[in-house]
Amino acid sequence: MENIMNKTKEIINDFILSIGHFFYNTIIIETGKIGVFFIDSISWWFKKPYRWNEVIYHMEFVGNKSMIIIMLTGGFTGLVFTFQAWVGLSIVNAENLIGPTVGLGITRELGPVLTGLIIAARAGGAMAARLGTMRVTEQIDALEVMGVDAKNYLVAPRILASIISTPLLTAVFDFVALCGGYFLNTYILHLDPAIFLEKTRFFVDPSDINEGLIKAAVFGLFFSTICTYRGYYTKGGAKGVGDATNQGVVASMVSIIIIDYFLTKIIGMFKGHGL
């Protein structure tokens, strides 16, 4: 009996310790390291040699090549969200508020968050894999010994390109999703399109759209920093590259969701409507 008690105590002890370790190692130490990596990297935005060609190349990589997925997901998100909004609002005979409900939800939350998640998976994963491969095949060493700083050449342009491209893609997502909503409203639910447009215009402020775009830029910053960091410090061959990609994408996605909450709060404070 006493034996079992002791065992149980031990297990609980270990459990608490491991939570402590997780917090300390993963949250504190890792966040610190990523912070240093980030500052180190973006200091190259302000120092020669500038890498404009790389920035443009990665904007096209992050942006242009994700366009189709973003339009597809945007369109369908608009459709389902409008449908669900109608289900809810029709209970209280408030169908005329479908437009603003969908408009606010998309521009402030779903647009940036879903775009961020999709781009983190697609472009972020590619970044981690690319840098990881370059690390394990000594291409990063080759760069450095040729007198080229890897953070200057590989990391800084990717972060900048992501910060620029993610809001642009979010704008596309927003637009396509609202078109989807309008379509469902008008042709499937047979509600008045004029009311949809009029109410949306009345309730959705440009500042709501901006809020979403600012969030998207922050998401771009986070996923590109996390994924390039993971790739840059890849260890141990092909398996290491797989791990780096996997961890990079998962960490990016989780942090996008978490940051979203805090961003909403912070932006709300500035706009004075709280959460």
Add this chain to the structure above:
Amino acid sequence: METKEFAVNVEHLRKSFDGKEEVLKGIDLHIEKGKITFIIGFSGTGKSVLLKHLLGVHKATSGDVEVLGHKLSTLNHDQLIEVRKKFGVLFQAAALFDDHSVLENVMFPLNEHRKDLSKAEREQIASSRLKQVGLEEKHYNKLPSEISGGMQKRVGLARAIALNPEIILYDEPTTGLDPIITEMVDNLIIETHKSREGMTSIIVSHDLTAAFRLADYIAMLNAGTVLLYGTPEEFLASDNELVRKFVDKGIHRK
């Protein structure tokens, strides 16, 4: 007796990573200019770590590394880059940029450091380097993944000599290659060495046959120190037990 000129002076070099056990435990090595020096030793004795100190990629925990008269520890970032430009490095797996074509790979260091030249001039230098290592023109626009391992080595070497370096470092240039390509790479090393007056070649290798054939000097590392440094003849004559073991095994394997 003529006075020797040294390309690399390593004095009392010690290195430990993050306060862990020392990898390099006091290396003294003076590498003569214009010669071919092999660095040999068992796996994990710190050969690659030593190479990275010569390039300033790793910083010494204590001791000094002096390259072509520059003490690396006293240089700032920009000065270090100037010194690195005097090096050519051929990595074990060639380390070609896999999203750049063969020609673009060789042009890369020129694009970075010879902006004074026109694009056509840089292209011309790059293709003359590729000719020097014997790569045919029809491969110039291929990606590294589309050419064989032996060709990748040639391209890697062409890129290493693009800026006309004074010192070339080879990290295990022939490990894992078949005998034919090994001989080809060995011959390239000699030709490249002769292609420039005063060129210093430093080769990390497990291939003792090549070491005895090509080297002016051989340094054997063991457990983070220099066990023996001398001419191939001195190595064959050595009665140090570890040296004998390495030499016998290496020659036996061939």
